[in-house]
Amino acid sequence: MTFAQDSVVRIKDAAIYQGEHPVLRDVSFTINKGEFVYLIGRTGSGKTSLLKTLYADLPLPLGEAYVAGYQVHKIRQHEVPYLRRKLGIIFQDFQLFFDRTVAENLFFVMRATGWGDKGKMKRRLSEVLMQVGLDSAAGKMPHQLSGGEQQRIVIARSLINEPLILVADEPTGNLDPDVSEGIFQLFQEINNSGTAVLMATHNHKLLNDHPGRVLKCEKGKVLDSVHDVFSFRSEF
Numbered sequence: 001m002t003f004a005q006d007s008v009v010r011i012k013d014a015a016i017y018q019g020e021h022p023v024l025r026d027v028s029f030t031i032n033k034g035e036f037v038y039l040i041g042r043t044g045s046g047k048t049s050l051l052k053t054l055y056a057d058l059p060l061p062l063g064e065a066y067v068a069g070y071q072v073h074k075i076r077q078h079e080v081p082y083l084r085r086k087l088g089i090i091f092q093d094f095q096l097f098f099d100r101t102v103a104e105n106l107f108f109v110m111r112a113t114g115w116g117d118k119g120k121m122k123r124r125l126s127e128v129l130m131q132v133g134l135d136s137a138a139g140k141m142p143h144q145l146s147g148g149e150q151q152r153i154v155i156a157r158s159l160i161n162e163p164l165i166l167v168a169d170e171p172t173g174n175l176d177p178d179v180s181e182g183i184f185q186l187f188q189e190i191n192n193s194g195t196a197v198l199m200a201t202h203n204h205k206l207l208n209d210h211p212g213r214v215l216k217c218e219k220g221k222v223l224d225s226v227h228d229v230f231s232f233r234s235e236f
């Protein structure tokens, strides 16, 4: 199998494991550049495990996965940070350093991913904060921001290295409906500028209000709304 130019993720005949425990089998799908894809399924169905496999946090014992130009099934440990730079990874719990300002949080990631020039770092900081609508937040501490604003900072952090795809695990899970809608719109804006998005969510309202392609983890398999018919509801 070759890595098609247009695909950001191409996973074929994969088995997803948590240790010895098989979670998903026969997983095959492709996400093209600039696509927006939901990932749904009841709790424990394997969404997080699938996402972790894509960014090489779980090994791939069977099958093939090509992500942002990397062969994840063959990836070496020293290549993993480079793979992750091509992905923006966003979780439900914000994972900011609460004892550092917003700017320091973002500079930390820049330094860890090879940035050194202070002028360029400051410019990039302004750009990503502007992109998430929080250009005045650089000097603030995370606790001075609302939950939605903190999630925007996490999204800004994920954009630093111009990822090909945002991989988001329940990014609106802790937020109330209005704030969730705003965060979702931010994902849409980022997506409209060409970045693919794979978003795991339990939020049925988002799916109803903004229909799109859906992958669903169900009974150990991944269904794809492109060619499978299934309910978009999933019991918790």
Ligand SMILES: Nc1ncnc2c1ncn2[C@@H]1O[C@H](COP(=O)(O)OP(=O)(O)OP(=O)(O)O)[C@@H](O)[C@H]1O
Pocket (backbone or CB within 6 Å): 018, 019, 021, 023, 041, 042, 043, 044, 045, 046, 047, 048, 049, 050, 217
């Ligand atoms: N660290 C772990 N070690 C062993 N088993 C795990 C681990 N994490 C998850 N599992 C198991 O793997 C399966 C899939 O879990 P996973 O977290 O991928 O589901 P999920 O769909 O993301 O659930 P949720 O919607 O609750 O986040 C479950 O049976 C879970 O118990």
